[in-house]
Amino acid sequence: xxxxxxxxxxxxxxxxxxxxxxxxxxxxxxxxxxxxxxxxxxxxxxxxxxxxxxxxxxxxxxxxxxxxxxxxxxxxxxxxxxxxxxxxxxxxxxxxxxxxxxxxxxxxxxxxxxxxxxxxxxxxxxxxxxxxxxxxxxxxxxxxxxxxxxxxxxxxxxxxxxxxxxxxxxxxxxxxxxxxxxxxxxxxxxxxxxxxxxxxxxxxxxxxxxxxxxxxxxxxxxxxxxxxxxxxxxxxxxxxxxxxxxxxxxxxxxxxxxxxxxxxxxxxxxxxxxxxxxxxxxxx
Amino acid sequence: xxxxxxxxxxxxxxxxxxxxxxxxxxxxxxxxxxxxxxxxxxxxxxxxxxxxxxxxxxxxxxxxxxxxxxxxxxxxxxxxxxxxxxxxxxxxxxxxxxxxxxxxxxxxxxxxxxxxxxxxxxxxxxxxxxxxxxxxxxxxxxxxxxxxxxxxxxxxxxxxxxxxxxxxxxxxxxxxxxxxxxxxxxxxxxxxxxxxxxxxxxxxxxxxxxxxxxxxxxxxxxxxxxxxxxxxxxxxxxxxxxxxxxxxxxxxxxxxxxxxxxxxxxxxxxxxxxxxxxxxxxxxxxxxxxxxxxxxxxxxxxxxxx
Amino acid sequence: xxxxxxxxxxxxxxxxxxxxxxxxxxxxxxxxxxxxxxxxxxxxxxxxxxxxxxxxxxxxxxxxxxxxxxxxxxxxxxxxxxxxxxxxxxxxxxxxxxxxxxxxxxxxxxxxxxxxxxxxxxxxxxxxxxxxxxxxxxxxxxxxxxxxxxxxxxxxxxxxxxxxxxxxxxxxxxxxxxxxxxxxxxxxxxxxxxxxxxxxxxxxxxxxxxxxxxxxxxxxxxxxxxxxxxxxxxxxxxxxxxxxxxxxxxxxxxxxxxxxxxxxxxxxxxxxxxxxxxxxxxxxxxxxxxxxxxxxxx
Numbered sequence: 001x002x003x004x005x006x007x008x009x010x011x012x013x014x015x016x017x018x019x020x021x022x023x024x025x026x027x028x029x030x031x032x033x034x035x036x037x038x039x040x041x042x043x044x045x046x047x048x049x050x051x052x053x054x055x056x057x058x059x060x061x062x063x064x065x066x067x068x069x070x071x072x073x074x075x076x077x078x079x080x081x082x083x084x085x086x087x088x089x090x091x092x093x094x095x096x097x098x099x100x101x102x103x104x105x106x107x108x109x110x111x112x113x114x115x116x117x118x119x120x121x122x123x124x125x126x127x128x129x130x131x132x133x134x135x136x137x138x139x140x141x142x143x144x145x146x147x148x149x150x151x152x153x154x155x156x157x158x159x160x161x162x163x164x165x166x167x168x169x170x171x172x173x174x175x176x177x178x179x180x181x182x183x184x185x186x187x188x189x190x191x192x193x194x195x196x197x198x199x200x201x202x203x204x205x206x207x208x209x210x211x212x213x214x215x216x217x218x219x220x221x222x223x224x225x226x227x228x229x230x231x232x233x234x235x236x237x238x239x240x241x242x243x244x245x246x247x248x249x250x251x252x253x254x255x256x257x258x259x260x261x262x263x264x265x266x267x268x269x270x271x272x273x274x275x276x277x278x279x280x281x282x283x284x
Numbered sequence: 285x286x287x288x289x290x291x292x293x294x295x296x297x298x299x300x301x302x303x304x305x306x307x308x309x310x311x312x313x314x315x316x317x318x319x320x321x322x323x324x325x326x327x328x329x330x331x332x333x334x335x336x337x338x339x340x341x342x343x344x345x346x347x348x349x350x351x352x353x354x355x356x357x358x359x360x361x362x363x364x365x366x367x368x369x370x371x372x373x374x375x376x377x378x379x380x381x382x383x384x385x386x387x388x389x390x391x392x393x394x395x396x397x398x399x400x401x402x403x404x405x406x407x408x409x410x411x412x413x414x415x416x417x418x419x420x421x422x423x424x425x426x427x428x429x430x431x432x433x434x435x436x437x438x439x440x441x442x443x444x445x446x447x448x449x450x451x452x453x454x455x456x457x458x459x460x461x462x463x464x465x466x467x468x469x470x471x472x473x474x475x476x477x478x479x480x481x482x483x484x485x486x487x488x489x490x491x492x493x494x495x496x497x498x499x500x501x502x503x504x505x506x507x508x509x510x511x512x513x514x515x516x517x518x519x520x521x522x523x524x525x526x527x528x529x530x531x532x533x534x535x536x537x538x539x540x541x542x543x544x545x546x547x548x549x550x551x552x553x554x555x556x557x558x559x560x561x562x563x564x565x566x567x568x569x570x571x572x573x574x575x576x577x578x579x580x581x582x583x584x585x586x587x588x589x590x
Numbered sequence: 591x592x593x594x595x596x597x598x599x600x601x602x603x604x605x606x607x608x609x610x611x612x613x614x615x616x617x618x619x620x621x622x623x624x625x626x627x628x629x630x631x632x633x634x635x636x637x638x639x640x641x642x643x644x645x646x647x648x649x650x651x652x653x654x655x656x657x658x659x660x661x662x663x664x665x666x667x668x669x670x671x672x673x674x675x676x677x678x679x680x681x682x683x684x685x686x687x688x689x690x691x692x693x694x695x696x697x698x699x700x701x702x703x704x705x706x707x708x709x710x711x712x713x714x715x716x717x718x719x720x721x722x723x724x725x726x727x728x729x730x731x732x733x734x735x736x737x738x739x740x741x742x743x744x745x746x747x748x749x750x751x752x753x754x755x756x757x758x759x760x761x762x763x764x765x766x767x768x769x770x771x772x773x774x775x776x777x778x779x780x781x782x783x784x785x786x787x788x789x790x791x792x793x794x795x796x797x798x799x800x801x802x803x804x805x806x807x808x809x810x811x812x813x814x815x816x817x818x819x820x821x822x823x824x825x826x827x828x829x830x831x832x833x834x835x836x837x838x839x840x841x842x843x844x845x846x847x848x849x850x851x852x853x854x855x856x857x858x859x860x861x862x863x864x865x866x867x868x869x870x871x872x873x874x875x876x877x878x879x880x881x882x883x884x885x886x887x888x
Contacts, residue, residue: 102492110489112504124493160583301727310743423868428860563732
């Protein structure tokens, strides 16, 4: 549906007809169906959808963070050409954090509150580059934090997570995601908890990543925000991909009814005639 | 710094309340003289005893006298042993302390790993077995467990001494018996706080960044269990010291617990009062220590710098 | 000692304020443990009317008879003690006391504790500060020591013991109820009630109480077992009820010297205590899992 098969191997991240199912007490529930999206190196792809659309599930599948009762039962996910899904636990660990980085919605929540930021950055570095000496590890930590635009790098490293503001914490989160120079970074609603001005700062940093050649999968429910940063946009509804295309095309000329609904739902001071269509009412 | 001062202030206030309670409870709820001499004693005898105890003076006077003595570390004299209560209690304190510390150590060393394993494998066989044993441990009376242990291990099979604290092996049974309750609590608490930590965002985030599960458990989540364990230590400190009354009696352990048991039998109410004061002191100090340690472990509780 | 639920002992535990409907599995657990408990309570209540021999009747020639499976007879299915008194009968009557003291002690602690917790949590200010200090002081005092101090000087009777038990347990109710009340008082429905002019007393004792009832019940159920254990410890030390009242703890103490010759005298009461406390704890645990969703780990 998206990128031709022979290009999958060159994509930073590729979902190929992925199907994800959850096994609950009431039976099996399909969370994601026939999902195919590819992120090229240096490309920013937005994954838009409401909560429950399956976008977060798909994103987590790429990094191997699915709950134990949730499984990829069809298709494949590959990173830089290597298949990731159904890999043994160990291989998943290698790829997680190394070739795929993730930035979380709650940055402060993604850090251990009892440990200083610097130590946590060091820890991630050491986990991926076991041969490095102490000084080298600390140098790299300082470098990656500095690359986030922090002026007082030392202060950030010595701080505890709760001492950082939302925006600062999120930039630390991004730093942790890119410390291994991954092929692709998945940003899972990472600006939803921030106010608009801080959001802009974080978006800038993410944009930088793309310039450096890292692929970015930008998962969000905010269509307009995605429009600011993405090259292409994919829209999900009830576990399925309903539309995908270059950002300007999707925003100005949406093909699918749901995309049009999403756009129409954006508050416009000049209109007051929006009524949501019953077609897209989600049941729990 | 002022936070520490607040804790210390509160500890002192609590100590004062405790000391006052000890004073009131041994006096107001009945006439100690009658307890000592018996119901049939004549008024003369009762008056004599009251004078000796000082209970014929107005309550307020007795109270200030009591406080005055306390500040100078004078706990009065034992009615039966005719020695300084402070000396008497002091001679028994080490034995009780040894028992309490040993029991707590066992509880931590065994309980924390058990809690961690249970939390890491929720619902597994180990988890359920540990839960059941934990529950049973909190349901059985300690003195009965001790008695059964003595009956089998000491009397029938002669493996361990039945009482006293002469040899090192004599420490085994009493320590293990006393450890049952804190063990059960620490296991449960570690399990639940570890469970919470494991489902917290930073664990999955750490895994996403490539850190191993083992590392997340032992280097990160475990630290989070320190707080609740500390809480249990605070709660149990006094309990161990006083809950060890029955255990000490059963094992004839020469500690404070057995002292209070015999003081009870001998109606030595000044000794009883003195023991309550010392026990309260230990309790308050243990709680204070834990309160002061909290911010050291959890940086969120520290006063933020400018 | 009193069984403090481990979870509420954790600093800053947020209380569950919304009543949740229990799941079927948990409802079943409640019945599984609740029914035997109910049966036990019933049996002990009608103990005096059961066809059992007089528990205090001493027959010295029948002293130290073993229980049924160890060489005894149906006359005394659980054997006799040092003075020839029937063990089964004594155990049943001791159970009567254990339950009276266990439940009575729990209620005696519940009433003042809940009241003070509600008042302190709702009013805040100096009232709350004062109550909190007393609660902390109470929790800081070594329970058994206090109990001993009181019993030594004021004699032993069921009343005094219940007072002692209430002293040892009220503070925990106060602490939990206070925390929940503080969380509840800012809720919309409370503000609405106040705006409507509903008198404070009614707000506290009808509405806030109803909302905290769940946590209170769970705590109370957990406490019953603890009360029984404390009471048996005190009896063991010779501070429990006086004859002719029968207490399991005292029975145990009496059998201590006979451990080698008549082990059942000390063993059976201990088994009884353990079983009853275990049952109440299991019941309380089932209650908690049913009404507090935070406890569910699966």
